[in-house]
Each structure stands twice: as C-alpha cells, then as structure tokens.
Amino acid sequence: MTIDVLLVSLTIFMLAVFVGTEVISKVPATLHTPLMSGTNAIHGIVLMAAMLVAGLAGKGILLTVLGFLAVVLATGNVVGGFVVTDRMLEMFKKKPQAGK
Amino acid sequence: MQIPSYIPQIIYIIAAILIIVGLKRLSSPATARVGNQIAAVGVALALAITILNSEIQDYLWIGVGVVIGGIAGYIMARRVQMTAMPQMVALFNGMGGGAAALVSASEYLHSQTVPGTSENFAVLLTTLLGLIIGSLSIAGSVVAFGKLQGLISGRPITYGGQQVVNGILAVVIVGFSLYLLFLQTNSVPAFVAIAAAALILGVAVVLPIGGADMPVVISLLNSFTGLAVAMTGFVLNNPVLIISGTLVGASGTLLTQLMSKAMNRSLANVLFGAFGSAGGPAAAGVAGGAAAVPLRETSAEDAGTLLAYSRSVIVVPGYGLAVAQAQQTVRELAEVLEKRGVDVRYAIHPVAGRMPGHMNVLLAEANVPYTQLKEMDEINSEFPQADVALVIGANDVTNPAARTNPQSPIFGMPILNVDQAQNIIVIKRGRGTGFAGIENDLFANPKTMMLFGDAKDALSRLVSAVKAA
Numbered sequence: 135m136t137i138d139v140l141l142v143s144l145t146i147f148m149l150a151v152f153v154g155t156e157v158i159s160k161v162p163a164t165l166h167t168p169l170m171s172g173t174n175a176i177h178g179i180v181l182m183a184a185m186l187v188a189g190l191a192g193k194g195i196l197l198t199v200l201g202f203l204a205v206v207l208a209t210g211n212v213v214g215g216f217v218v219t220d221r222m223l224e225m226f227k228k229k230p231q232a233g234k
Numbered sequence: 235m236q237i238p239s240y241i242p243q244i245i246y247i248i249a250a251i252l253i254i255v256g257l258k259r260l261s262s263p264a265t266a267r268v269g270n271q272i273a274a275v276g277v278a279l280a281l282a283i284t285i286l287n288s289e290i291q292d293y294l295w296i297g298v299g300v301v302i303g304g305i306a307g308y309i310m311a312r313r314v315q316m317t318a319m320p321q322m323v324a325l326f327n328g329m330g331g332g333a334a335a336l337v338s339a340s341e342y343l344h345s346q347t348v349p350g351t352s353e354n355f356a357v358l359l360t361t362l363l364g365l366i367i368g369s370l371s372i373a374g375s376v377v378a379f380g381k382l383q384g385l386i387s388g389r390p391i392t393y394g395g396q397q398v399v400n401g402i403l404a405v406v407i408v409g410f411s412l413y414l415l416f417l418q419t420n421s422v423p424a425f426v427a428i429a430a431a432a433l434i435l436g437v438a439v440v441l442p443i444g445g446a447d448m449p450v451v452i453s454l455l456n457s458f459t460g461l462a463v464a465m466t467g468f469v470l471n472n473p474v475l476i477i478s479g480t481l482v483g484a485s486g487t488l489l490t491q492l493m494s495k496a497m498n499r500s501l502a503n504v505l506f507g508a509f510g511s512a513g514g515p516a517a518a519g520v521a522g523g524a525a526a527v528p529l530r531e532t533s534a535e536d537a538g539t540l541l542a543y544s545r546s547v548i549v550v551p552g553y554g555l556a557v558a559q560a561q562q563t564v565r566e567l568a569e570v571l572e573k574r575g576v577d578v579r580y581a582i583h584p585v586a587g588r589m590p591g592h593m594n595v596l597l598a599e600a601n602v603p604y605t606q607l608k609e610m611d612e613i614n615s616e617f618p619q620a621d622v623a624l625v626i627g628a629n630d631v632t633n634p635a636a637r638t639n640p641q642s643p644i645f646g647m648p649i650l651n652v653d654q655a656q657n658i659i660v661i662k663r664g665r666g667t668g669f670a671g672i673e674n675d676l677f678a679n680p681k682t683m684m685l686f687g688d689a690k691d692a693l694s695r696l697v698s699a700v701k702a703a
Contacts, residue, residue, distance in 0.1 A: 152484075157261065167594075174456050177330045177478065181333070182284045183290045185474075204336035207303065211333065217312065218310075222695060
C-alpha cells in the first residue's frame with residue numbers, strides 16, 4: 135500500500151463515516167430492530183474479502199482452512215442477515231392493510 | 235475472457251450506491267423493506283463481480299463454503315421465532331466478525347510466505363485492527379447469544395479483580411501490536427497472542443453485562459464488525475468493503491447511542507455499570523420494602539368483568555407476552571372488547587421486548603392494527619383517562635420507582651405512566667423481579683390487581699370471561 139493509496143482509502147473512510155451517520159439520523163424507534171438487523175446483513179459483504187483470501191492459489195493447508203471458515207461464516211452472515219431482515223419488514227408492510 | 239480492469243471498479247461503485255440508498259430507505263417505515271432488498275442487490279452485485287476477480291484461482295473451497303454457509307444462514311433465518319430475533323442478530327453479527335478476523339489472520343499469514351510484503355506499516359496496522367476488532371466482536375456476540383438464549387445466566391457475572399484481568403488483556407493486545415508494528419513484523423506467535431487476548435477480552439467484557447442491556451451491546455458489536463470489515467477493505471485495497479463496513483460502523487454507533495438514550499443510560503454505564511456497587515444495596519433496600527406489602531390477587535372472571543365494562547383500555551405488552559407467544563391471544567382479547575365498544579390501544583415502550591422496536595414487530599406479526607400502537611410520548615398523558623391499564627408480562631418499563639426513587643438503579647429511565655390509570659391489571663408469570671432484578675412498586679399499588687399465570691393462558695381465560703360478562 136503506497137501512501138497515495140492509503141490516503142484515498144482514508145478519504146473514502148471519512149466520507150463514509152459522515153454518510154453512515156447522516157443517512158439514519160432520523161430513524162424512528164420502531165425501526166431500530168430491523169435497522170440493526172439490516173446493517174448487520176450489510177457487513178456480510180465481508181464475504182468479498184473472504185473469497186479473495188480463500189481463492190489464493192498455492193497456499194498451505196492452514197490458510198485453506200482459515201479461508202474456508204471465513205467464507206462459511208461470512209455467507210451465513212450475509213444470507214441469514216438479509217433473509218431475517220426481510221421477514222421482519224414483511225410484517226411491517228401488513229400493518230396499514232390490517233388497520234383498514 | 236479478460237474483462238477490462240475498470241469494469242469491476244464501475245460495478246463496485248454501483249454496488250456502493252445501492253447499499254447507501256438501501257440503508258437510507260431502511261430508516262423509514264414505508265420504504266424499509268424495499269431498502270433492505272436494494273442493499274441486498276448491492277451486496278450481491280459486489281460479490282458476483284468479486285468471483286470473476288483474476289486473483290481467485292481456487293474455487294473449490296469457496297463453492298463448498300458458500301453452499302454450507304448459505305444453507306445454514308437461510309434455514310436459521312427462516313426458522314427463527316420473532317421473539318428470538320435479538321440472539322439471531324447477535325449470532326449473524328458474530329459470524330461476520332469472525333469472518334473479518336479470519337480474513338485478517340489469513341492476510342497476515344500469507345504475507346509471511348511472500349517476503350517483503352509485511353513490511354508495509356499501513357497494511358500491518360489495518361490487518362491488526364481487523365483481527366482485534368473482529369475477534370472482540372465474535373467473542374462478545376457469542377456470549378450475548380448465550381445470554382439471550384438462556385445458555386448462560388442473564389444476570390451480570392462478576393468476580394474480584396475483573397477490571398485488572400481486562401486491563402492485562404488490553405495491555406497484551408496493545409503491547410504485542412506495538413511489538414509487531416515497530417520491532418519485529420514477522421512473528422506469528424505474537425500475532426496469535428493478540429488474537430487469543432482479543433477473544434478472551436470480548437468474553438470478559440460482555441459477561442458482566444446484564445441480559446436487559448444486551449440489545450445495546452449487540453448494536454455496539456454490530457458497529458464493531460462493520461469497522462473490522464472496513465479494515466479488511468484497507469488491507470485488500472477495496473473501496474466497497476471500506477464504504478460498506480464504515481457505513482455499518484458509523485450508523486451502528488449512532489444506533490447504539492439512540493438505544494442507550496431510550497433506556498436513559500449512557501453507553502459507559504451499560505458497559506461498565508455492573509462494576510459499580512451502587513446498584514447492590516439500593517436495590518436490596520427497595521426489595522426489602524416492597525416485599526412487606528401484600529399483593530392483591532384477582533381471578534380471570536373479576537378482571538374480565540372489569541375490562542368488559544370499561545370504556546377505554548390501554549394494553550401494555552412486555553417481553554412476557556412474547557415469551558408466552560400470546561400476541562394472537564391479546565389481539566383476540568382486544569377484538570372481543572372492541573365488539574363491546576371498548577376503546578383499546580397499545581402502549582409501546584421504546585425498549586419493550588428485548589430490542590427497541592421489537593414489540594412492534596411482534597404485534598405486527600399477530601396482525602394488530604398499526605394505528606392502535608402508540609409510542610410512549612404519545613400515550614403517557616392518556617393513562618389518567620384510561621379505565622384499565624392491562625400490563626402483560628412487562629415489568630421494569632412500568633416501575634414508578636424510575637420517576638420517584640433516586641435510589642433505584644433504574645431511576646431516570648423513561649417509563650409508561652401505568653400507575654396513573656384508574657385500575658391496573660397485571661398479568662405476570664410469577665412473583666419474581668423483572669429483568670433488571672428490582673422490585674416493582676406498581677404491583678403493591680392499591681389500584682393494582684395481580685393475575686398470576688402464563689400470559690397466553692391468562693389472556694384466553696380473560697377472553698372467555700369478557701365473552702361471558
């Protein structure tokens with residue numbers, strides 16, 4: 135990582151901090167649980183990183199095992215996270231109809 | 235086929251936009267579901283383009299891992315009861331944290347085999363941060379899961395010298411990290427020591443926190459995992475990972491603060507509250523005083539008659555309702571009351587259930603009309619006009635001590651003013667204390683009638699009683 139690359143990464147990081155706090159600043163308490171679950175699913179994107187390290191060629195047995203475990207855990211996180219959030223939010227959709 | 239290198243970059247940008255837009259939509263009730271789906275598409279897009287990355291040579295274990303993890307995650311997410319949602323989120327969060335830690339470990343070990351790569355200070359620093367934060371997150375999440383699932387006691391677990399042990403662990407982590415960064419970059423034992431200390435510290439920090447505070451802890455660990463993922467983005471020089479991880483880290487931190495605020499606790503108080511001794515004698519004093527007052531028990535018939543002939547009823551649902559799976563039965567009771575012309579509304583405390591907003595999800599699942607659910611600020615002024623407040627398996631959020639007794643551990647927490655209703659019926663499983671482990675003065679109130687029993691059973695007896703009245 136050269137200093138230039140690091141600075142670009144840091145810039146992206148700083149901007150994302152502001153976006154992250156701005157975007158959810160007005161969330162009602164009703165949505166706290168689904169929002170926690172939804173953001174939880176988003177960090178399942180770590181599967182990208184897991185695939186990149188698991189896919190490296192010519193590595194030993196230890197790295198193969200670590201990479202494989204990382205892929206299993208990350209996939210569970212991303213798939214389970216989005217499905218469970220969708221299940222929760224599906225119920226929110228029903229509300230207005232039930233009220234009528 | 236060789237794809238030009240800028241194509242994946244462009245798709246990564248699109249993925250990042252979708253994730254941000256999805257998160258934005260997630261924070262408004264009308265658009266939340268679509269928001270979640272948009273974010274899912276964004277993540278899927280980023281993952282799909284990653285598979286085509288030329289650095290990936292070995293697809294076998296990726297394929298097997300994705301199938302196993304995907305099926306396990308899907309089945310767990312479909313089967314889990316809505317009441318068990320907090321521990322489910324904790325578990326998924328732990329998996330993400332674990333993955334980030336494993337990625338960091340793989341990166342470090344891999345760099346050991348390629349001479350000259352681990353000398354880069356920034357790479358090593360972010361690798362270590364990913365390892366430490368990810369390890370804290372998975373260890374803490376597993377303990378949080380165990381506590382909420384009832385595998386470990388929900389009570390704060392404390393022992394002498396706890397802070398000293400935590401301090402030593404922190405020193406080990408920081409010390410070996412500095413050693414790796416400045417003295418000897420190639421030391422696998424030091425790296426392993428950091429990982430082990432971070433895992434133990436994660437357990438040690440969460441163990442003394444009471445079960446009632448777990449949602450705040452899970453939210454905090456959620457933002458930790460986000461940060462750990464962002465760190466892997468630095469290491470792999472991948473903007474989408476940095477953006478997504480940081481988004482979760484930042485929004486998770488804000489969400490954690492909002493949750494603490496809803497409980498009127500500071501984050502520091504949640505994390506380290508168990509170490510203070512203030513709660514002990516004060517809580518014991520309250521318990522001693524309240525135990526002397528006999529509680530007034532009632533029968534389902536009497537309580538049912540009271541409900542049937544009242545004009546307005548406010549239902550206060552708590553976790554006991556959810557545990558007994560009584561959401562459907564409470565809706566049934568509301569319906570028979572409404573047929574008699576009784577005005578029924580639900581008072582939802584911000585932390586009713588186990589997580590903020592949890593009770594809304596549970597009642598929505600039982601098809602309770604959205605319009606009848608009232609938030610605390612909205613309904614609190616109406617309790618004095620209510621004929622009956624029906625408290626079902628809620629305890630600490632109705633405890634007037636939070637308003638009146640500065641000695642109480644929950645003093646200052648916003649509560650529902652149930653004690654101001656004309657009559658109060660409390661359905662409660664047993665005579666024990668609530669999640670916070672303190673006596674509730676409300677139960678000793680002369681206006682209060684106690685209906686002991688399982689919430690679902692008690693409610694169906696109330697339904698029959700109202701029908702008979």
